[in-house]
Amino acid sequence: MSRYLTPSKVALLCLIQVYTEGVVPNSSAIHVLSFVVAYLSPMGGEDGPSSSDDWVAQYSVTIEDLEQALVTSPSSVPGRSVWDLFLRKIWSIDSCDALEVFFTEISTILAKTREEQIRDRDAGIIPESDCMRLARCSPLGAFVRRAQLEFTRLQFHDSVNLWKGFVKYRLPTYRAWARKNPSDEQASVDINLLELGLGTSSHLCQVAYGNIEEDDEDDRYVSTKEVERLLEFQINELQRFGGRVPEGMKAQLERIIASGVTLPNLIHYLRAGDYPSSFDNLHRYFDYTMHSRDKGTYQYALLNLAILQADFGCYGEAVSAMQEAVSIARESHDMNCLNFCMSWLYHFGKAFPELIKDVENTGMLGNEKEGLSFLKAKAKETEMWSLLSTTLLSEAKLELQNGESLASSIENVVRASHLNVTKNLVNSMGPQLLLQTALYSRIGVTHFAWLSSEVFRQCYRNSAPFEDYLKSTFRSCQLLAQQGRYSEVSAHMTAMSPERFRSLKTSQYWAFFSGVLQLKRKIYNDDQVAAGYLLSQLQAIDLPDSDLSFLLSFLSVEFMIRQANYAQALDLIEKTAQSIHQDNFDIQPQVKLLCLKARIFEKTGQPERGFSLAMRAASIAYRSKLLPGLWEAICALANVLLSLKEFDAASVMIESIMPQILESSDCDLAASAYSLLVDANMGIAGKLWSEGKNTPTKKEYMNRALGYLDCAYDQYEEIEDIRGQCEMMAKKATVMHLTGDSVLANDYAAKYLDLQKQKASQ
DSSP: OOSSOOHHHHHHHHHHHHHHTTOSOHHHHHHHHHHHHHHHSOOOGGGSOOSHHHHHHHHOOOHHHHHHHHTTSBOSSTTOBHHHHHHHHHHHOOSHHHHHHHHHHGGGGBOOOHHHHHHHHHTTOOOOOSSOOBOTTSHHHHHHHHHHHHHHHOOHHHHHHHHHHHHHHHGGGHHHHHHHSOOSOOOSSOHHHHHHTOOTTSHHHHHHHOOTTOOSOOGGGOOHHHHHHHHHHHHHHHHHHOOOOOHHHHHHHHHHHHTTOOOOGGGGGSOOSSHHHHHHHHHHHHHHHHHHSOSOOHHHHHHHHHHHHHHTTOHHHHHHHHHHHHHHHHHTTOHHHHHHHHHHHHHHHHHOTTTSHHHHHTTSSOSHHHHHHHHHHHHHHHTOHHHHHHHHHHHHHHHHHHTOOHHHHHHHHHHHHHHHHHTTOGGGHHHHHHHHHHHHHHTTOHHHHHHHHHHHHHHSGGGSOHHHHHHHHHHHHHHHHTTTOHHHHHHHHHTSOGGGGOSHHHHHHHHHHHHHHHHHHHHHTTOHHHHHHHHHHHHHOOOSOHHHHHHHHHHHHHHHHHTTOHHHHHHHHHHHHHHOOGGGOOHHHHHHHHHHHHHHHHHTTOGGGGHHHHHHHHHHHHHTTOHHHHHHHHHHHHHHHHHTTOHHHHHHHHHHHHHHHHHTTOHHHHHHHHHHHHHHHHHHHHHHHHHTOOHHHHHHHHHHHHHHHHHHHHHHHHTTOHHHHHHHHHHHHHHHHHTTOHHHHHHHHHHHHHHHHHHHHO
């Protein structure tokens, strides 16, 4: 088949010619022109096709699409729509010779060139002023000139195939055209057959056209240009979602290949889903590229090879290939490739610090800040705005992890946001909103974190990699889960389309995120069997993400504390702390580990040992403005004060941070804080009773303790924490017993037993 022309493009040329004849009124002109331009210049980026069906609807116009668009558009001819005039035009091409004449004369609808105008003036030809002409540089004019040029390049058998395809393309409209244009010369295939008195079932027609009335698809009428667009779309989908080619699209590509269409070398860029085939196809793709393009693309071959190796888990080979790509890019002064390679090495080093040691020893990257400064400077020089935005976000993330200036981090995020908006970097909005979600969570502004995540999911999901969308959904679900909104969590996680999980990596991420959310709920429900099973399943998923490893370690420690397995929990904390080194250092897990260790010492009856740990955690969190970690550290410190019988100090300390804790929307933290206030107020009341002081004051503190008990119980109930609810009921029964109200004490004791039975039944 031809490189460019297809039957649908011939139909569009006919529609354009109808438009230039001046029979399309102003009321229909905008609609007709919009329809034509939508197929000649399809939009890309965020508004482009998001699925294979959208691709077909945008790049391939069918006769049904034309009918639907034109049948309601009136024309300047009374009693005829634009669709009727279009049918008359396409059926006026009644033979292969008529198609040749059509393409020969199609240039008459274009405005004449300056040379032609001078020649006409010298010949005394008066310029035509009563007819419409298309500007040669307009979208329609460029399409007409390109179509005529491509037709002159066709071999004879290709032009015959184009004619056969056009006959089959317009055949469904034969009855509608014949009804509107009654005549003796109504040839459904070829006017020559009509003159010979032959029908479609004659031997000559069968030899020349075959069985044209079959409805089977014929991929011979696909141009090389459309195949290139199809492959570009599929490659874009692979790069966004990391999956494989769907079975339906794979079958369609196989039919195209079997039909003998000349395929571009881009076909070898489609990965086959297994390592050997992918490796072989990548080599074939760049072998063909070397023959047809500039020879200086060796560094891009190495770059793609490194990405391919990393996708299949061959990380050592990926680093070696990327190092060589950096060397070649420096030798050839290809700054675009060099900047991309350096950025890839930086982010790869954050995920796999142990594999990047050799590269760091060579001095290729320097330290993290030097690497980011280099990337930022080179991105400005070469005007690679996407790389500059990513570098600014990486710098902000590094400052957050190291606990440096919060103002500087926010400044870098704002600069990246300004760059994304002014340069229309839609693909960079996903990482920016992900970082904003993390930043707002770290400073305790949970509502803003939720809004950032929702903006990403609702507005930028189609322009971002699916992995980023998956992470954003998980962070939204985490915020929902800590408020006890488990039904919404389940709806968010199950709403994702299963076709997005065609790759192993995305499937593993989704399984891990779903498992973590379920594990947290099972721990709260005190379902040790289910929690242990989920924990073993999650530990078997080895994802190359230090943040997820820390999260799983924290949940494991929480589960061990619930089982009273404190020695093993301490061992896991020490092991996790040793895994933190300079390359994956982060303030947040450090503060969390210190708080967990202090909590274990409190559980084992030695809270004084946790005093220095809680103070250190509070100091680090305060210095780095890590507010949720600060509130948790202060709660751990209040536990120590309670053990030292400093009830007033503990009460004042917790009450001073209670509004901020409630703003963080963390029910578990709020319940713990309320429980500490209960113990502090009861301790003050007990001290007054032992000193024989004023009874009304003692009763006031006990009433306050009862109020805090209700608040703590409500928070535990929100997150379905059975053990916390039981503890609050037990404390409430004890307070009622101390106040002499045995009836209420028995009621609360009965409720405690009911909760225990509920836990056992679950």
